[in-house]
């Protein structure tokens with residue numbers, strides 16, 4: 305779609321005519337007007353809007369007017385840098401938006417829309433049903449400021465859970481809670497997916513000490529080889545492994561499968577799973593009365609911690625989901641909560657310039673035309689923050705990637721997020737960012753402290769290893785800007801529990817505010833269900849295929865079936881391609897199934913089972 309764009313395209317060149325090439329759904333207007341995405345208002349003809357007007361109604365989505373080009377005069381840029389620099393003194397966090405080209409006029413036009421977003425956020429924090437589709441409150445901000453919760457019972461639940469997490473972690477680390485054999489728990493195996501894994505994975509990578517009291521491993525997929533690998537890595541420490549199963553819904557198939565696989569591994573290692581894992585070291589983190597909750601209660605697991613109905617998976621890092629794993633690794637979770645609370649507080653001001661989350665949301669709107677027309681490339685120049693972009697992928701894309709707005713208009717919103725870390729990525733894809741298709745903006749995460757005090761040395765006169773990292777960050781920022789590629793820079797002093805908590809809170813709030821700007825529900829994920837439902841249908845079809853093959857294989861003589869015959873006998877002729885894939889997959893996995901012919905020419909394939917299972921005949 306974008307291959308027609310020539311390299312070195314500047315904002316000045318981003319005329320409506322060019323945009324039309326990129327996206328036929330964008331209507332072009334004479335240069336004195338602002339573009340409107342026609343598909344936003346399916347039943348309305350896009351109309352011309354005076355260039356200085358941004359509508360205050362969330363329904364009238366009007367795209368920002370771009371400046372003629374980015375400021376290049378170094379003195380003007382310095383002035384812009386100083387004028388717009390945000391600093392949170394207590395957190396030691398800075399936000400630099402000077403390399404985003406929004407104009408003063410755009411800023412003024414966004415002001416009323418941001419005020420509306422602030423009002424929405426106030427209501428959300430007071431306990432409004434901010435997730436209308438699911439009829440739920442959205443309360444992740446209460447987790448770090450429990451007194452803000454709209455009901456005393458919620459405050460108590462949050463505080464009690466935090467106390468229990470601290471106490472439990474202390475007992476495990478000290479050995480008061482121990483495996484059935486001697487010694488202490490040495491490993492955590494955390495089973496969960498999506499929001500039940502990404503936050504804990506990010507935080508473990510960012511903050512776990514080199515020699516944590518318990519090391520953590522994750523099973524976050526139903527890939528058998530991946531699971532085998534995690535279990536193999538535990539080796540002889542399987543017996544001192546604390547298994548944590550995390551699932552808000554308590555019914556996610558990947559997580560259930562992970563648990564079944566781990567149970568089998570324990571059995572095979574000669575360990576009594578019930579005694580070892582469920583009674584001595586199995587922990588469930590889930591919503592009350594979920595399947596997992598009920599199972600863990602009935603089986604008498606070691607501990608259960610709640611996932612509250614009003615906390616979504618992708619905003620659950622400051623709930624038991626993130627905090628328990630972090631505490632067991634010796635990470636100061638109260639500092640994480642304090643960092644998040646301080647950031648939340650800063651983001652409650654209605655002065656946009658002093659509100660870092662609002663500034664972020666505004667820059668996203670500017671950079672992406674309010675329709676996700678550009679991708680967010682997240683580049684932390686710090687190895688320990690490698691997983692931040694992966695964590696943000698879910699937070700941003702599952703929250704903002706929506707088909708309909710709150711009024712039911714089809715909008716197909718979202719912002720694509722990707723990135724790993726600098727300077728590593730400079731040797732991979734930064735070439736394209738600098739010279740290639742101009743479909744992104746960058747967020748640099750800068751960490752001022754290179755390494756703990758007392759360890760630095762100059763590897764050449766006057767220059768340390770960290771100076772190189774610093775140089776590469778700022779070199780890349782300048783080189784991109786010189787080619788009209790916009791960037792935001794978030795700077796923290798160090799990667800600490802406090803700064804990581806603040807970063808999580810900053811992005812959670814920016815996503816919420818941006819969602820208000822584009823009038824969507826950031827807190828549901830209806831699209832995810834489609835894939836899950838389709839997967840269920842594939843597995844149901846596989847069972848039918850097996851039943852049909854079993855019946856044919858029980859005949860005397862055995863009757864090999866073509867794919868057409870199988871599809872017909874399954875009463876699913878339209879599913880023949882899927883049936884072919886099911887058979888290819890089973891054939892590749894030694895599944896008592898014999899496929900004659902060549903998988904490369906599906907029409908030649910005939911299939912039967914190696915043995916007849918009379919019990920399964922219907």
Ligand SMILES: O=P(O)(O)OC[C@H]1O[C@H](O)[C@H](O)[C@@H](O)[C@@H]1O
Nearest residue numbers: 498499500551552553556617832
């Ligand atoms: O925590 P669970 O209920 O197991 O859900 C795990 C994940 O499942 C789905 O994919 C949702 O879209 C995610 O938001 C969620 O984090």
